[in-house]
Amino acid sequence: MTDGHERYLQEVLISEERLRQRIAELGKEITTDYQGCPGLVLVCVLKGGILFLADLMRHIQVPHGIDFLAVSSYGVGARQSQGEVRIMMDLSSQISGQHVLIIEDIIDSGHTLRYVMEVLQARRPASLKLCALLNKVSRRRVNIQVDYTGFEIEDRFVFGYGLDLDERYRNLPFVGVADLSQSGDA
Numbered sequence: 001m002t003d004g005h006e007r008y009l010q011e012v013l014i015s016e017e018r019l020r021q022r023i024a025e026l027g028k029e030i031t032t033d034y035q036g037c038p039g040l041v042l043v044c045v046l047k048g049g050i051l052f053l054a055d056l057m058r059h060i061q062v063p064h065g066i067d068f069l070a071v072s073s074y075g076v077g078a079r080q081s082q083g084e085v086r087i088m089m090d091l092s093s094q095i096s097g098q099h100v101l102i103i104e105d106i107i108d109s110g111h112t113l114r115y116v117m118e119v120l121q122a123r124r125p126a127s128l129k130l131c132a133l134l135n136k137v138s139r140r141r142v143n144i145q146v147d148y149t150g151f152e153i154e155d156r157f158v159f160g161y162g163l164d165l166d167e168r169y170r171n172l173p174f175v176g177v178a179d180l181s182q183s184g185d186a
Ligand code: IMP
Pocket: 048, 073, 074, 081, 104, 105, 106, 107, 108, 109, 110, 111, 112, 113, 156, 157, 158, 159, 163, 164
């Protein structure tokens, strides 16, 4: 039995083991940096950030809450993020006075995160930082500071470990490079 992802998989870019190791390191780093800090809340950007959040939070040994935010991203089949971003689902709690750490799957042009950070900053958190699993530095169009980065990657379309290929295969335990010639809109 197979879910058919092999057809779209050019290569495994980051294995399950490398993800595990790096995420444990990030968790340690965050634990050190937020030691004794009251009111830490991890804000996961849906949907891509869920696997990263679930694994990372197990390595953060500081009391913290979690919350979720959904933003419009690439539509099915689209591979470019438009400059326009919208909030599709807002946080469930107020963040004023809280130490907010945004948990995101990937930063590409930076449009999405710049918008999210502006919206959250306006709510006056005690601090606002950004943790991204993947960072496509060469694709950056707007300047944003990434406080914690899992991996810097080249400009290739990736999927798995939370990232989708037309809304599928977020469940893969590794990050793979997509063979877009197989997915219909190349
Ligand atoms: P940005 O606004 O261009 O930085 O795009 C960020 C969003 O685009 C991410 O949160 C992802 O949902 C999506 N994205 C960017 N690159 C990829 C990729 O290689 N694979 C899957 N989704 C991606």
